[in-house]
Amino acid sequence: MDILVLMKQTFDTEEKIVLQSGAVSEEGVQFIINPYDEYAIEEAVKLKEEFGGQVTLLTVGPKRTEEAIRTALAMGADQAVRIDPGDEPLDEFGLSKILAAAIRGRKYDLILGGNMAIDTGSGQVALRVAEELEIPHVSAITKLTLQEKTAIVERDVEGDVEVVEVGLPFLATAQQGLNEPRYPSLPGIMKAKKKPLEQLTIADLALSEDELRPRTTVTAQFYPAKKQAGQLLSGELNEQVSQLAQLLRNEAKVI
Amino acid sequence: MDFTLSDEQRMVQRTVREFIQKEVMPYEQQVLRNEREGRPGISREEIKELQLKAKALGFWGINTPEEYGGANLGAIMSALITMELGRTFVPFSFGGSADNILYYCNEEQKKRYLLPVINGERRSCFAITEPGAGSDARSIRMSAVKDGDHYVLNGEKIFITNGNEADFAMVFAVTDKEKGANGGVTCFLVDRDMGWRSEYIPTMGEWGPASLVFENVRVPEENILGELGKGFELGMKWIGQGRWAIPARAVGAAERLLQMGIDYAKTRVTFGKPIAERQAIQWMIADSAVEIEAAKWIVLRAAWMVENGMDARHQSSIAKLYGSVMANQVVDRVLQIHGGMGYTKELPIERWYREARLWRIFEGTDEIQKRTISRNLLKGHVKVGELL
Numbered sequence: 001m002d003i004l005v006l007m008k009q010t011f012d013t014e015e016k017i018v019l020q021s022g023a024v025s026e027e028g029v030q031f032i033i034n035p036y037d038e039y040a041i042e043e044a045v046k047l048k049e050e051f052g053g054q055v056t057l058l059t060v061g062p063k064r065t066e067e068a069i070r071t072a073l074a075m076g077a078d079q080a081v082r083i084d085p086g087d088e089p090l091d092e093f094g095l096s097k098i099l100a101a102a103i104r105g106r107k108y109d110l111i112l113g114g115n116m117a118i119d120t121g122s123g124q125v126a127l128r129v130a131e132e133l134e135i136p137h138v139s140a141i142t143k144l145t146l147q148e149k150t151a152i153v154e155r156d157v158e159g160d161v162e163v164v165e166v167g168l169p170f171l172a173t174a175q176q177g178l179n180e181p182r183y184p185s186l187p188g189i190m191k192a193k194k195k196p197l198e199q200l201t202i203a204d205l206a207l208s209e210d211e212l213r214p215r216t217t218v219t220a221q222f223y224p225a226k227k228q229a230g231q232l233l234s235g236e237l238n239e240q241v242s243q244l245a246q247l248l249r250n251e252a253k254v255i
Numbered sequence: 256m257d258f259t260l261s262d263e264q265r266m267v268q269r270t271v272r273e274f275i276q277k278e279v280m281p282y283e284q285q286v287l288r289n290e291r292e293g294r295p296g297i298s299r300e301e302i303k304e305l306q307l308k309a310k311a312l313g314f315w316g317i318n319t320p321e322e323y324g325g326a327n328l329g330a331i332m333s334a335l336i337t338m339e340l341g342r343t344f345v346p347f348s349f350g351g352s353a354d355n356i357l358y359y360c361n362e363e364q365k366k367r368y369l370l371p372v373i374n375g376e377r378r379s380c381f382a383i384t385e386p387g388a389g390s391d392a393r394s395i396r397m398s399a400v401k402d403g404d405h406y407v408l409n410g411e412k413i414f415i416t417n418g419n420e421a422d423f424a425m426v427f428a429v430t431d432k433e434k435g436a437n438g439g440v441t442c443f444l445v446d447r448d449m450g451w452r453s454e455y456i457p458t459m460g461e462w463g464p465a466s467l468v469f470e471n472v473r474v475p476e477e478n479i480l481g482e483l484g485k486g487f488e489l490g491m492k493w494i495g496q497g498r499w500a501i502p503a504r505a506v507g508a509a510e511r512l513l514q515m516g517i518d519y520a521k522t523r524v525t526f527g528k529p530i531a532e533r534q535a536i537q538w539m540i541a542d543s544a545v546e547i548e549a550a551k552w553i554v555l556r557a558a559w560m561v562e563n564g565m566d567a568r569h570q571s572s573i574a575k576l577y578g579s580v581m582a583n584q585v586v587d588r589v590l591q592i593h594g595g596m597g598y599t600k601e602l603p604i605e606r607w608y609r610e611a612r613l614w615r616i617f618e619g620t621d622e623i624q625k626r627t628i629s630r631n632l633l634k635g636h637v638k639v640g641e642l643l
């Protein structure tokens with residue numbers, strides 16, 4: 001059972017977002033493994049422990065990403081590939097081309113990723129990779145049971161559960177609830193440094209300029225508007241209800 | 256010079272921080288509630304359970320040699336880990352460790368004392384202080400008189416941590432009055448069922464030490480730890496280890512407290528503005544941050560010296576003194592920032608305030624550290640402005 005895991009290093013959820021000349025500042029910020037990717041790593045390591053095989057991490061990110069890689073290796077992944085994105089702008093389209101190119105030629109039975117990255121929240125990259133590789137994909141999974149040549153997968157569909165059977169190899173993205181990610185173990189931490197980490201640049205992947213060209217641009221980044229103080233209604237219940245209806249019609253203009 | 260931690264150190268730091276946050280801190284409210292009602296904050300079983308959870312991750316025997324199943328991580332890693340443990344007031348530490356001097360046990364003693372302590376089956380206590388000998392530990396009086404193949408112990412020990420719970424004590428007694436601490440003090444391993452009694456001493460802290468009474472307690476000769484007459488050196492070794500463990504815990508506690516102070520200052524409004532906007536409060540925050548930063552690096556430098564086999568005694572005294580005083584100042588300021596709330600038992604600040612006070616007293620008071628530091632300088636063991 002050889003498993004590839006797509007991983008992204010993101011902002012620590014406890015960090016405060018600071019905008020500096022229109023972009024999110026990374027100065028002094030702590031980075032973590034994208035929490036959804038942690039579920040993917042945990043699932044991969046669990047499957048490896050049950051069925052054997054290798055878990056390989058793939059990530060596109062600058063040098064600092066290595067800390068996240070080492071942490072994932074300490075959790076039990078076997079090896080990692082870091083593709084340095086360089087300085088050119090990239091979007092989900094280009095990122096998926098890069099990852100797919102890095103995956104082609106590798107042996108795998110399953111690819112796991114996070115449901116989305118908590119920083120950009122677009123939830124596209126993993127699914128695009130599956131499309132590139134022309135394999136089936138299942139998003140937002142909460143349970144994965146492997147059979148001979150297929151898997152039974154439960155996925156979260158807006159609060160309901162959908163059960164699907166899918167043939168190997170396929171790609172799935174992890175949703176909260178799939179598992180409880182382990183802490184890196186002490187022996188795992190000590191061994192992490194000795195595990196292979198392959199360093200690639202985009203140039204190694206022989207992609208055309210057009211394949212990397214962003215299809216989207218970020219035009220502005222801004223803080224959400226400050227929440228307005230609420231309005232308290234008073235009086236008899238009947239009066240309050242009619243006041244509310246009035247406000248919804250005339251002020252909020254939603255009915 | 257390079258202040259960066261290794262990848263492993265950072266990962267250990269982060270993992271322990273997460274473990275403490277997710278597994279140990281959830282007990283904090285329970286600890287406060289139980290202690291308010293006069294019960295122990297957390298039970299032995301709960302601590303054991305947490306220790307087993309950590310053991311499954313390999314966090315066990317942080318300072319214990321590998322041959323005993325420990326992780327033996329070295330001084331720097333221990334200091335970093337201890338700082339993380341200090342971030343909670345829940346009295347938790349990783350299992351699998353034993354008093355450093357128990358490694359002087361002979362093979363037979365190891366089976367009865369060292370290994371059971373490492374495995375959490377037996378509890379030890381370290382008993383040197385007496386009613387008439389605290390700072391001046393050299394003047395202990397407890398006597399051990401040889402009678403056939405036994406020694407007969409008489410005397411009293413006081414302020415012994417875990418003295419009421421321990422199964423056995425490492426007891427320091429005078430075997431040769433003439434020589435005293437210069438070759439006349441011996442350390443004995445004394446099981447409780449050999450006949451010593453203990454009594455709990457209530458203190459301003461949440462856990463209390465005990466006084467131990469020895470009346471004609473007969474201890475077999477084979478229970479001497481180390482060598483006859485070499486006990487005082489063992490005692491100093493034991494105390495030496497705490498000299499940087501205590502300030503490491505103090506750093507963790509002070510960091511957590513300062514964060515509480517900052518958070519509160521930003522939300523508490525007086526005279527129309529958050530108190531964080533007042534210089535009086537800002538200076539408390541700044542002074543605390545400066546002192547924490549200094550204490551942290553003093554501790555890490557002492558640990559670094561230990562790890563590199565250097566004589567760290569001077570640096571460790573500086574760390575113990577500065578770290579303990581720093582924590583007392585920080586907790587005092589954070590309590591002040593919280594005003595009346597800080598004084599209540601709703602928040603852990605007053606509890607930390609009481610606990611931190613001990614750090615300036617045990618394992619060498621402030622004054623004793625200053626005595627050591629100034630003596631090193633006056634006698635020329637250490638020179639001012641030595642090249643680093």
Ligand SMILES: Cc1cc2nc3c(=O)[nH]c(=O)nc-3n(C[C@H](O)[C@H](O)[C@H](O)COP(=O)(O)OP(=O)(O)OC[C@H]3O[C@@H](n4cnc5c(N)ncnc54)[C@H](O)[C@@H]3O)c2cc1C
Nearest residue numbers: 381382383384389390391414415416464617618619620622
């Ligand atoms: C909660 C708690 C737990 C403890 N746990 C243990 C334990 O497990 N095992 C153990 O053996 N002991 C333990 N102790 C004892 C502790 O180490 C002593 O209390 C400490 O060393 C001080 O000794 P003392 O209380 O006798 O004070 P004293 O030595 O009487 O000192 C009184 C005051 O005089 C100062 N002073 C003393 N000598 C000088 C000097 N030469 N110059 C200037 N000032 C001086 C001291 O700093 C102090 O301020 C514990 C104490 C407490 C409170």
